[in-house]
Amino acid sequence: MAEMLSIVDLHFILLVFLGSVAGLFVGSIPGLSVSMATALLVSITYTWETTDALAMIMGVYVVGVFSGAVSAILINIPGAPSSVVTTLDGYPMSKKGQAYKALYYATIYSFFGSVFGLAALGLLAGPVSDIALKFRPMDYFLLALFGLTTVGSVTAKNYTKGLIAAALGLIISMIGLDPLVGTPRLVFGIGNLKGGINTVPALVGLFGFAEVLSVVYDANLKQVVENMERRRISLMETMKHWKLALYTSAIGTVIGALPGAGGPVAAFLSYNEAKRLVRNPEVPFGEGAVEGIVASESSNNACIGGALIPMLTLAVPGDAVTAIILSVFYVHGLKPGPMFIKESISSFHAILIAGLIACVALLVLGLLVAPKISRMIAVPKNILLPIVTVLCVVGSFACNNRLFDVGLMFAFGLLGFLMRRRGYPAAPLVLALVLGKMMDSNFRRAVSLASVADNKILALFGHPITIVLLICTLGMILSNIPWCKQQMDRLKMKKSMQ
Secondary structure: OHHHHHHOOHHHHHHHHHHHHHHHHHHOOOOOOHHHHHHHHHHHHOOOOHHHHHHHHHHHHHHHHHHHHHHHHHHOOOOOHHHHHHHHHHHHHHHOOOHHHHHHHHHHHHHHHHHHHHHHHHHHHHHHHHHHHOOOHHHHHHHHHHHHHHHHHHHOOOHHHHHHHHHHHHHHHOOEEOOOOOOEEOOOOOHHHOOOOOHHHHHHHHHHHHHHHHHHHOOOOOOOOOOOOOOOOOHHHHHHHHHHHHHHHHHHHHHHOOOOOHHHHHHHHHHHHHHHHOOOOOOOOOOOOHHHHHHHHHHHHHHHHHHHHHHHHHOOOOOHHHHHHHHHHHHOOOOOOOOHHHHOHHHHHHHHHHHHHHHHHHHHHHHHHHHHHHHHHHOOHHHHHHHHHHHHHHHHHHHHOOHHHHHHHHHHHHHHHHHHHHOOOOHHHHHHHHHHHHHHHHHHHHHHHHOOOOOHHHHHHOOHHHHHHHHHHHHHHHHOOHHHHHHHHHHHHHHHHO
16 A cells, blocks of 8 residues: 555645546537547657556546547537437437436436446456457457447437447448458449448547537427526535446446447446346437436546456457557556566556556546536527537547548438437447447457357357356347237236236
8 A cells, every 4th residue: 555655645645636627628629539539649658657647647538438429419510429329318408408417416426336347447357358359359349239238228219229229230231341251242343441440439429510400400499408407416416326337337347347348338338237227217219318417427437447347357458448558667667467467566556556547536527617618508409510510520520530420420410310310329329339449349359259160059159258248148138029019018017917
């Protein structure tokens, strides 16, 4: 403990807070991602002391993940794919004049999830990394498939439309170079498509520009929120959902430890679990239920600690940000791996302490800026919409500094608008777009490995984790088929009558 505290000084704390402010600023602007901010910091901090660089980067990472919820709640543009679920209930709360309440819950439970994930990093790095090591290519494929079957049920009243949207996302994710062979797929001779579809313009278009088109189409440019709610929210009232947050934070930590899965999968799975566990919410899910924000924000922030586990113990990054942090380690001569915690204990302590200080910064910044930022939602839409459009264009251009991505954003905005008019949810499409390449490469790798085995079926599905994930996936699909639902309802009726 004394060694851990020896790292902390005023200089260290200030660097964490400086990184936290940068993370809040970058993450809350649509199109500017935490990974972008972290990548910029690598070039700035490579001459710094190792602990100073880690302090700044952890501040950006922790607060940057939370700040994606700010734009998700206020203007229905998730700052990151993991914040897509937050739009489902956060934006409806904003339209009801409860923007401050939504941001307050997002702040408290982002803090809760972040602390939980970092505690797991400090206490359970070894066991959790052992679990992650046991996942095979087929397990990763089934985990992603399970996430897609879940998202259809939680984001669409019509399950079929949710699955169709997810299938469309999978098709779009196939655009670009084949990850195994390297040949172009579905590019139609367009050179800019060889790199695939970037998530940022798709995300900004489907949620941000589609909202602009919908409002203009409906000719509803009046101020939506007449009276912003100013009711004081007690901490006791907010913490009523701590048991749900504990459960969803555990989901986020475990999912975060699986390379490539990360926040989007954790958020969608946690939202589905919240919907299953909370039988009688005060407000229905999808219409402003605070339980939806609790599940989403606690789980995607718990992924921070989870994603750091395989990076530190196996040198395998859990997400895009930890991949960049891994490069910081190599620049400073650190060697992540099984012996990292024993050989570089001071750096491990610096990461933990910087993360916990960043959690405090998250709490302070979130609670201080929430009352001020939430006033944005009261701005008349004839003023707000042009600002949102400019943010959509700037955010799309900034991801790769090319106008082609702006064109993609407009195309996805039109697609999102048409999907809204027909009742198709955009969230499954985004998740499929994020997970498509992982599903493609892992399924083909699993089939390739099984093709040389004596028993191909056993090689594909004989692993215990594979069996559990297969059962969960089939169960989720069957439970959403109308005939199966009717049979389950009849069984429940018989049991209640007995």
